[in-house]
Amino acid sequence: MSHDKEIDTLIAEIREFAVSRDWEQFHTPKNLAMAIAGEAGELVAEFQWLKEEESVRKALSEKKFSDIELEVADVAIYLLRLSDVLGIDLAQAIRKKMEINQARF
Amino acid sequence: MSHDKEIDTLIAEIREFAVSRDWEQFHTPKNLAMAIAGEAGELVAEFQWLKEEESVRKALSEKKFSDIELEVADVAIYLLRLSDVLGIDLAQAIRKKMEINQARF
Amino acid sequence: MSHDKEIDTLIAEIREFAVSRDWEQFHTPKNLAMAIAGEAGELVAEFQWLKEEESVRKALSEKKFSDIELEVADVAIYLLRLSDVLGIDLAQAIRKKMEINQARF
Amino acid sequence: MSHDKEIDTLIAEIREFAVSRDWEQFHTPKNLAMAIAGEAGELVAEFQWLKEEESVRKALSEKKFSDIELEVADVAIYLLRLSDVLGIDLAQAIRKKMEINQARF
Numbered sequence: 001m002s003h004d005k006e007i008d009t010l011i012a013e014i015r016e017f018a019v020s021r022d023w024e025q026f027h028t029p030k031n032l033a034m035a036i037a038g039e040a041g042e043l044v045a046e047f048q049w050l051k052e053e054e055s056v057r058k059a060l061s062e063k064k065f066s067d068i069e070l071e072v073a074d075v076a077i078y079l080l081r082l083s084d085v086l087g088i089d090l091a092q093a094i095r096k097k098m099e100i101n102q103a104r105f
Numbered sequence: 106m107s108h109d110k111e112i113d114t115l116i117a118e119i120r121e122f123a124v125s126r127d128w129e130q131f132h133t134p135k136n137l138a139m140a141i142a143g144e145a146g147e148l149v150a151e152f153q154w155l156k157e158e159e160s161v162r163k164a165l166s167e168k169k170f171s172d173i174e175l176e177v178a179d180v181a182i183y184l185l186r187l188s189d190v191l192g193i194d195l196a197q198a199i200r201k202k203m204e205i206n207q208a209r210f
Numbered sequence: 211m212s213h214d215k216e217i218d219t220l221i222a223e224i225r226e227f228a229v230s231r232d233w234e235q236f237h238t239p240k241n242l243a244m245a246i247a248g249e250a251g252e253l254v255a256e257f258q259w260l261k262e263e264e265s266v267r268k269a270l271s272e273k274k275f276s277d278i279e280l281e282v283a284d285v286a287i288y289l290l291r292l293s294d295v296l297g298i299d300l301a302q303a304i305r306k307k308m309e310i311n312q313a314r315f
Numbered sequence: 316m317s318h319d320k321e322i323d324t325l326i327a328e329i330r331e332f333a334v335s336r337d338w339e340q341f342h343t344p345k346n347l348a349m350a351i352a353g354e355a356g357e358l359v360a361e362f363q364w365l366k367e368e369e370s371v372r373k374a375l376s377e378k379k380f381s382d383i384e385l386e387v388a389d390v391a392i393y394l395l396r397l398s399d400v401l402g403i404d405l406a407q408a409i410r411k412k413m414e415i416n417q418a419r420f
Binding site: 215216217220223224227231238239240241243244246247249250251253254256257260261262263265266267270275278279280282283284285286287289290292293295296297298300301303304305306307308310311312315 | 320321322325328329332336343344345346348349351352354355356358359361362365366367368370371372380383384385387388389390391392394395397398400401402403405406408409410411412413415416417420
């Protein structure tokens with residue numbers, strides 16, 4: 001039986017990138033949480049002067065879409081890196097939170 | 106040959122949750138970017154008074170670790186939802202950004 | 211001649227609050243920047259599901275307005291505290307940035 | 316008797332800057348909250364790889380201090396602008412929140 005390892009593979013690639021640059025010393029959970037907040041700030045800034053209807057895919061220029069895509073990737077990269085250094089099983093954490101949300105809403 | 110569909114499966118689960126509550130109307134890219142920033146703020150707040158060495162896995166209480174895990178999940182859920190509504194292939198976007206980073210650093 | 215000291219007075223009140231609780235040890239610039247990001251996340255979350263026209267003063271309930279007011283205050287408190295510990299003259303910094311903006315736009 | 320008007324004066328200068336560029340249309344409370352989150356993200360990013368002791372005034376280079384000062388100003392400018400468009404008396408809001416904090420801690 002094959003197991004999905006898509007997230008683990010991405011995490012390993014991101015870890016390798018950090019390790020090969022000797023960045024592990026900077027990648028404490030505290031610092032990575034800051035990096036996520038920083039990148040989330042850049043992502044929200046992409047949308048701040050757009051009306052809601054201007055923010056949908058078909059209303060975005062290719063340039064704007066590509067900028068947003070890379071900001072989304074930046075948040076994801078640090079989120080996967082934080083999950084790695086804290087030993088969080090991200091898919092499991094998402095499902096745990098979804099169950100809580102199911103009970104709440 | 107089996108393809109990894111772990112991220113697509115999570116995205117579909119999150120979409121189903123939103124659709125069944127008629128929340129699609131709220132889930133514009135602009136609003137989802139705000140939600141990511143909001144959850145990233147809650148995540149960074151978990152770490153704000155901890156020293157770096159207090160933020161590592163073995164120094165965290167089970168309660169604190171669980172709180173952090175759920176905040177990480179919240180950021181991830183909205184990031185996957187935004188990827189869904191914008192039609193971003195998240196794994197591909199991450200690799201595209203990693204290549205840019207490889208060239209830069 | 212009277213000098214305006216409104217901001218300095220607020221800063222002194224906030225400092226006194228922190229000092230009397232022995233919180234100066236936590237109020238490093240790094241940590242205060244995190245606190246600002248955390249509170250900014252709570253502020254943006256107040257607006258995330260509102261349409262732009264629902265976010266204006268006259269469309270907000272008294273309860274919602276009061277919640278927003280307190281989140282604005284939270285960001286301001288940590289911003290004044292950070293200015294204090296770093297020795298930033300906030301009014302002067304704002305005017306310096308406004309001049310840069312004047313030249314840019 | 317003289318009244319302090321330092322904050323009102325700054326607010327008026329920032330309003331004039333926006334009005335003269337016809338930016339009032341963009342300055343809805345929702346959008347300004349996003350701008351605050353975006354700038355707070357840039358501010359926290361200034362500190363993300365610094366150790367706490369490297370983040371204090373005397374450890375910062377003049378260049379780094381100036382960058383931080385301008386990011387602090389950016390958050391403050393949008394916070395004052397949001398206070399303006401929502402009709403929040405910022406000094407009063409801060410004191411209201413401080414009283415709540417006094418009761419809590």
